[in-house]
Amino acid sequence: MNRQQQMLDEISMDAELTAEMTGRSAFSPDTMEAMASVPRNQFVPEELLAQAYYNIPLPIGHGQTISQPYMVALMTDLLDPKPEYNCLEVGTGSGYQAAVLSRLVKKVYSVEINPVLHLQAKARLERLNFNNIDCILGGEKLGFIEHAPYDGILVTAAADQIPPALIDQLTNGGRMLIPVGPQHLGQTLYLVDKNKQGKVNKKPLLAVRFVPLLPVKESSGREPG
Template structure:
């Protein structure tokens, strides 16, 4: 999967590629889809949600420029797969999922697989996770119609946020938001994408 579907399409960060090789994606897909887990497209995980295609996971992870000392916020835990990919690349991952059954299932799988630097919360990602802010990077895996201001505020100066933005049932823009040391924010369009919509509700589940 990694060489043919990800590296061949331009992902060059060797740490990201190693993480993609190491994570057992079949543990995160929806029931009945394990045989297709390593194909390069999204798959349903229940509750109207999907696990993103591997290439997009790798692209978004590489755009974050993860470092071993980083604290990362993920909005939209879903299956927990993106958090698992980030886990060996950074110090801490805090991930929020608005659909509580998905949050609980993701927390269980992540715990079973030993990703002990990932904390899962059921709640509204629009508010971010202020108790653990600021974050070195933020990754959003569902599409709001605009960039939530709370997430920009919780991004550390020098930090990066990767987020799909746009209307439901249409192509969205994958954007890279960068906050300079002086607090200046820049917004760069990376690629057209299609994500489930980001919806808006928080209890700690792990």
Template structure:
């Protein structure tokens, strides 16, 4: 499913920076090196195809970039880390809340997993769907809707990744996570700060959580705010 992208030098530089970020943050993340499958996905997915024309010259920078509608494409290191923290096994079913431009979706689709992705902003949902199909990710399930509610008819999910900051873990998402599954989500911690948190679903239905890394994400929008009902 890989598509040709800008020079190998830019790609290899990005991969080296991601490896360096893993090493630098290992004390808090617990991961000193990226999963090879995740790193290979980063290498294969043409990030420049997910960035608006105005920012395309920076598509292979290890940084977040604006994609319109007050949303961003996440930093590649954070995309890799969040994907890694899901600890997905081949054949797993994963829910992404916040399709955005579809970049994180494509990274997940490069793994042998079944991907469901929800986006609350209709314009982003439409263009991401078209972009993913054009790049060959035709098996990804996408929909426009409120990510807080999850995708109940497709549950349970072995992993849930939320790509925008919430004030708490949405209860419907916790409910739709399979026992033993992982949810990765940035949470507001007050004082204009956010923390990436990973939670593992226990037999009693609760999440065993740990704080992973200070991050910066756009807020998780609900359908009422967007006027999509």
């Protein structure tokens, strides 16, 4: 068995183990196919190539990480992506999560606040022909309001609270996955559903560990809540 297939098998096992918390005992064939189609070895530092297909997060420099493959698959699957979706990712990092999601949706807008990581990810995704991803260098505003609203939003860094600015950028009927909580006290992955009438439901799923979301001004002009 090659290392990539072993990674996929471990993702499936983790899905079964966490099913009681996530509601997903198995991820969709489309999600697993997307995971299989993206070469994770292209998204990790050269010195960590031997660990590229381990089911663990890995450092990518600048205090950031490439997420555990299981977590990428979980967040992708829980978004319930559809081919016509326009999605937002907050925290490009290496570009791996954006690459996986791009296999399942029409367009991904991915925002990164670190200029070095932004340029590296942009060049990497262009080289690998992920043509439906727009990499955006983040500024003072959270998210990317210029192309809102989005059918789905993935946040790959932990916020202290669920930011209203991102809920505002979610279309009615859309959903968001976001880790919430400080590193030292523990974090929880939340599924945020916004129904067709604009009512928001926030559901805690399971304990996670992400790097912190760097503070920016709220694009809605409101404080996080």
